[in-house]
Amino acid sequence: MGKGFQISKTVGIVLIVVGAAAVATIIALSVVYSQEKSKNNEVKPTAEVATSVPPTTAPSNEPWDQWRLPQTLSPQSYNVTLWPRLKPDPTGLYIFTGVSSVIFKCVEKTDLILIHSNKLNLTKSVTLTEHGGKPAPSIDWTMMYQKTQYMVIKLKESLTAGEIYELHTEFVGELADDLGGFYRSEYVDENGEKKVVATTQMQATDARKAFPCFDEPAMKAVFHITILHEPGTTALSNGVVIDEGQITVDGTLVTKTTFAATEVMSTYLLAFIVSDFISIEQTENNLQIRIFARKEAINSGQGEYALNKTGPILRFFEDYYNVSYPLPKSDQIALPDFNAGAMENWGLITYRETALLYDKNISSNGNKERIATIIAHELAHQWFGNLVTIRWWNDLWLNEGFASYVEYLGADKAEPDWNIKDLIVLNDVHRVFAIDALASSHPLSSKEEEIQRPEQISEVFDTISYSKGASVLRMLSDFLTEPVFAQGLQTYLDTFKFSNTVYTDLWDHLQMAVDKTGYELPKTVQEIMDRWVLQMGFPVVTFNTETGEITQEHFLLDPNSKPDRPSEFNYEWFVPLTWTKTGTAKPNGWLLEKTAKNDDLKISANEWVLANINVTGYYRVNYDEENWNRLLNALQTSRQSIPVINRAQLIDDAFNLAKAGIISTTLALRTTLFLDAETEYMPWESALDNLDYFYLMFDRTELYGPMQAYVGQKVEPLFKHFTDLTDWKDVPKGHTDQYNQVNALRVACSTGLENCTTLVKNWFQQWMENRDNNPIHANLRSTVYCSAIAAGGEKEWDFAWDVFEKTNVASEKDQLRAAMACATKPWLLNRYLTYTLDASKIRKQDATSTIISIASNVAGQPLAWDFVRANWEYIFNQYGGGSFSFSNLINGVTKRFSTQFELQQLIKFRDDNANIGFGSGTLAIQQSIERTNANIKWVEQNKAAVLEWFKNPS
Ligand SMILES: *[C@@H]1O[C@H](CO)[C@@H](O)[C@H](O)[C@H]1NC(C)=O
Numbered sequence: 001m002g003k004g005f006q007i008s009k010t011v012g013i014v015l016i017v018v019g020a021a022a023v024a025t026i027i028a029l030s031v032v033y034s035q036e037k038s039k040n041n042e043v044k045p046t047a048e049v050a051t052s053v054p055p056t057t058a059p060s061n062e063p064w065d066q067w068r069l070p071q072t073l074s075p076q077s078y079n080v081t082l083w084p085r086l087k088p089d090p091t092g093l094y095i096f097t098g099v100s101s102v103i104f105k106c107v108e109k110t111d112l113i114l115i116h117s118n119k120l121n122l123t124k125s126v127t128l129t130e131h132g133g134k135p136a137p138s139i140d141w142t143m144m145y146q147k148t149q150y151m152v153i154k155l156k157e158s159l160t161a162g163e164i165y166e167l168h169t170e171f172v173g174e175l176a177d178d179l180g181g182f183y184r185s186e187y188v189d190e191n192g193e194k195k196v197v198a199t200t201q202m203q204a205t206d207a208r209k210a211f212p213c214f215d216e217p218a219m220k221a222v223f224h225i226t227i228l229h230e231p232g233t234t235a236l237s238n239g240v241v242i243d244e245g246q247i248t249v250d251g252t253l254v255t256k257t258t259f260a261a262t263e264v265m266s267t268y269l270l271a272f273i274v275s276d277f278i279s280i281e282q283t284e285n286n287l288q289i290r291i292f293a294r295k296e297a298i299n300s301g302q303g304e305y306a307l308n309k310t311g312p313i314l315r316f317f318e319d320y321y322n323v324s325y326p327l328p329k330s331d332q333i334a335l336p337d338f339n340a341g342a343m344e345n346w347g348l349i350t351y352r353e354t355a356l357l358y359d360k361n362i363s364s365n366g367n368k369e370r371i372a373t374i375i376a377h378e379l380a381h382q383w384f385g386n387l388v389t390i391r392w393w394n395d396l397w398l399n400e401g402f403a404s405y406v407e408y409l410g411a412d413k414a415e416p417d418w419n420i421k422d423l424i425v426l427n428d429v430h431r432v433f434a435i436d437a438l439a440s441s442h443p444l445s446s447k448e449e450e451i452q453r454p455e456q457i458s459e460v461f462d463t464i465s466y467s468k469g470a471s472v473l474r475m476l477s478d479f480l481t482e483p484v485f486a487q488g489l490q491t492y493l494d495t496f497k498f499s500n501t502v503y504t505d506l507w508d509h510l511q512m513a514v515d516k517t518g519y520e521l522p523k524t525v526q527e528i529m530d531r532w533v534l535q536m537g538f539p540v541v542t543f544n545t546e547t548g549e550i551t552q553e554h555f556l557l558d559p560n561s562k563p564d565r566p567s568e569f570n571y572e573w574f575v576p577l578t579w580t581k582t583g584t585a586k587p588n589g590w591l592l593e594k595t596a597k598n599d600d601l602k603i604s605a606n607e608w609v610l611a612n613i614n615v616t617g618y619y620r621v622n623y624d625e626e627n628w629n630r631l632l633n634a635l636q637t638s639r640q641s642i643p644v645i646n647r648a649q650l651i652d653d654a655f656n657l658a659k660a661g662i663i664s665t666t667l668a669l670r671t672t673l674f675l676d677a678e679t680e681y682m683p684w685e686s687a688l689d690n691l692d693y694f695y696l697m698f699d700r701t702e703l704y705g706p707m708q709a710y711v712g713q714k715v716e717p718l719f720k721h722f723t724d725l726t727d728w729k730d731v732p733k734g735h736t737d738q739y740n741q742v743n744a745l746r747v748a749c750s751t752g753l754e755n756c757t758t759l760v761k762n763w764f765q766q767w768m769e770n771r772d773n774n775p776i777h778a779n780l781r782s783t784v785y786c787s788a789i790a791a792g793g794e795k796e797w798d799f800a801w802d803v804f805e806k807t808n809v810a811s812e813k814d815q816l817r818a819a820m821a822c823a824t825k826p827w828l829l830n831r832y833l834t835y836t837l838d839a840s841k842i843r844k845q846d847a848t849s850t851i852i853s854i855a856s857n858v859a860g861q862p863l864a865w866d867f868v869r870a871n872w873e874y875i876f877n878q879y880g881g882g883s884f885s886f887s888n889l890i891n892g893v894t895k896r897f898s899t900q901f902e903l904q905q906l907i908k909f910r911d912d913n914a915n916i917g918f919g920s921g922t923l924a925i926q927q928s929i930e931r932t933n934a935n936i937k938w939v940e941q942n943k944a945a946v947l948e949w950f951k952n953p954s
């Protein structure tokens with residue numbers, strides 16, 4: 001799956017700072033973890049629905065109480081016919097009906113068939129037949145067992161090992177709007193008509209919601225799919241269409257579309273979709289590439305960018321993997337309702353609209369980057385993941401980490417001018433450092449038996465799997481060198497195609513590549529990688545330029561915390577080292593012990609040492625104070641001698657080392673002093689990210705003025721730089737320069753730089769006067785809207801609301817919805833808050849994020865808190881069942897809390913509403929209390945020094 005949590009750079013919160021307040025999350029996450037542990041031990045009551053004769057034995061440890069399938073049966077092929085109804089039945093229910101046969105081999109004698117089935121009702125008795133040989137045993141009883149999501153079929157006699165059988169089922173299921181299994185998505189078309197799309201999301205465990213199947217990734221089989229659908233609609237699936245015709249079923253004329261048999265594949269990669277979407281296509285080397293979406297989107301050219309980039313990215317991966325694309329076609333489709341960012345179904349990739357559709361006039365360059373990288377991510381899976389599949393979900397990190405790494409390589413081929421490979425450091429490495437530095441983090445790899453239930457499987461789709469997976473694979477590819485890495489990858493794919501692996505299979509093939517090339521490593525691939533994969537966290541490596549000592553230590557953000565779990569390697573790593581002395585590269589080496597000595601490290605006058613060049617290693621770096629001072633000096637006097645990625649690293653490492661109490665907070669602040677000369681995006685973004693926490697803690701205190709003055713003074717030259725470059729009539733050429741232009745505008749306006757506020761006021765004014773002719777560049781819109789609404793009043797707000805209500809472009813709606821939260825007049829914010837509980841004004845799915853946006857605004861924070869407290873009962877009852885996320889809401893509204901008074905209010909809120917409850921926000925209340933305590937402590941310890949520093953920065 002693509003990352004669901006990725007948000008585009010410029011859509012979202014502007015002006016207001018939201019971010020990785022790492023200190024704040026320390027405690028929160030350790031609560032999550034301990035809760036998780038206790039959850040795993042609890043025994044849930046079982047519910048079962050018997051459709052025939054239920055078993056009489058106590059249901060404590062029957063075979064169907066096991067979450068994993070027994071190895072007695074092995075599926076070979078399925079014939080599945082499904083008929084989704086796009087109109088509700090007389091009771092208002094949307095349903096689909098289905099007929100499915102699975103041919104399986106009995107591997108081991110058994111009188112029990114366990115096959116996954118969830119929320120399906122049988123409409124006919126199940127039948128079992130034998131393919132050749134003597135007749136199949138007759139069925140004793142059948143039961144739908146809800147707890148483990150099995151259909152259980154007890155036979156009167158045993159199946160015979162080595163024989164082939166066929167199980168036939170007929171069933172009905174609900175085509176619900178629950179975004180899982182076979183589900184429905186709704187939208188309003190260009191004529192204002194409501195349309196229904198039937199679509200699928202199987203990963204990880206929902207294929208069993210579409211038809212009975214052996215729903216584990218290693219139970220690969222061939223699938224013959226047939227879809228019945230309303231004439232006039234189109235059916236799509238993994239394979240190409242081999243037959244299409246009209247037939248009459250139960251008096252209804254339907255189109256019957258039959259698809260070619262799939263390759264041998266896992267159930268979680270199946271997809272079928274019925275819609276009235278249209279497509280654009282092109283053919284490359286006999287491969288058909290199509291992009292599907294709503295008619296209106298395709299007709300306005302929104303699929304073109306994706307179509308343009310798919311061919312080059314596919315060709316890149318064919319070369320990189322040295323395996324040609326395994327299927328005869330590649331379809332990609334944008335869906336109005338989709339949970340994750342995208343899903344790599346084999347040959348039919350599904351996306352949310354913003355992850356595939358690009359509109360030249362409305363989408364920003366951040367939207368464009370997201371599209372290029374997500375396409376690359378999903379196409380990478382067509383081999384790594386789909387052709388060769390992990391055996392079980394405990395190795396998910398390998399699948400997702402790999403795709404999350406090579407998405408940068410694929411996108412780099414599609415957009416060679418972007419330098420996109422550098423951005424993995426901000427987007428993945430720094431992002432996951434914040435989480436992996438907590439005592440409650442967890443290792444990449446889990447044991448197979450630890451990941452059993454569907455909710456445990458869902459939990460492994462987290463930032464650790466994606467971003468840490470990507471970071472350590474990037475490190476591996478870097479120290480092996482890319483040709484060696486690619487060579488091992490190629491033999492791995494070739495050896496295991498159409499089958500399954502565990503992650504050490506990849507290590508074996510990389511080792512073979514290492515041995516073959518005679519490349520020298522101090523340890524085996526497996527020995528090195530075990531340290532990064534089997535233990536959580538990462539080291540901070542200290543380079544002492546006085547003593548020449550290099551030392552590693554497990555880096556924990558909270559210096560008082562202790563890792564929850566022991567490590568067989570004692571929290572030591574085999575660390576690939578790269579460093580330079582005053583810009584001159586040294587040979588790379590390894591840190592294989594806790595401490596090593598290298599006299600080369602010692603510096604003489606004016607020299608400095610910089611380590612972890614380009615942050616290819618998954619570790620933070622600390623230095624002795626003298627070297628820190630020299631690096632800070634180099635940043636201010638000759639910053640070009642430090643690579644741009646490392647300028648971002650020095651800031652991020654320093655702020656995090658300060659949070660962990662390893663260096664002082666003022667030393668961290670000093671890493672931002674050079675920014676008045678800096679024009680590059682990465683260092684700026686890193687600094688703004690880290691300063692976010694200071695804003696959250698201090699923007700309601702006397703520190704606000706000096707802090708704003710400091711940041712304003714740093715950003716003014718950047719604003720001038722972009723004024724000189726573009727006169728704000730255009731955007732700069734460079735991709736990351738465009739991002740930094742947005743930063744310049746956002747921060748200059750938020751710190752009150754007059755040239756900036758005048759500029760955005762005038763733009764917005766012009767737009768209000770001529771609304772069909774928006775003069776603001778798409779990249780800058782979120783920021784400009786937010787600044788103009790913050791500076792303006794009712795007129796500006798009402799105008800934004802009116803456009804919001806009328807536009808039918810999803811990304812424009814999102815931009816405006818966030819910008820309206822930037823208002824500063826309390827009555828406007830209060831009115832907006834009441835709109836969030838009116839579904840005719842703000843869609844239910846957007847209510848939480850709107851309240852959170854308002855709370856992110858320093859003026860909106862107390863209003864949102866009052867609003868949530870006053871309306872808790874209503875919110876809880878009205879939104880309790882849906883996708884309304886109480887935990888995000890509670891965390892969002894309370895994240896600034898840093899005083900005793902706020903702590904008392906929070907505790908009172910918890911106690912006052914104990915009878916109503918907090919549903920999915922129960923844990924978040926506890927987390928917020930703990931986070932508030934941590935914030936109080938941090939503010940106490942740092943406020944005086946920080947105030948002093950901002951008054952007199954040096
Ligand atoms: C499944 O469909 C294929 C292709 O239509 C056909 O050859 C095969 O006999 C069918 N098998 C079953 C069990 O119906």
Ligand SMILES: *[C@@H]1O[C@H](CO)[C@@H](O)[C@H](O)[C@H]1NC(C)=O
Nearest residue numbers: 093095120121172173174175
């Ligand atoms: C399946 O059966 C249950 C229990 O009788 C019923 O509530 C549900 O609506 C049925 N589902 C469908 C799609 O018919």
Ligand SMILES: *[C@@H]1O[C@H](CO)[C@@H](O)[C@H](O)[C@H]1NC(C)=O
Nearest residue numbers: 301304305306307308358360
């Ligand atoms: C797609 O490629 C065509 C042909 O090169 C080009 O004219 C068009 O501008 C491209 N579209 C987008 C959105 O990049």
Ligand SMILES: *[C@@H]1O[C@H](CO)[C@@H](O)[C@H](O)[C@H]1NC(C)=O
Nearest residue numbers: 419421422613614643644645
């Ligand atoms: C570091 O990254 C920059 C920018 O991508 C690149 O030009 C440079 O070659 C890299 N340095 C090393 C030592 O790989």
Ligand SMILES: [Zn+2]
Nearest residue numbers: 001002400403
């Ligand atoms: Zn993925």
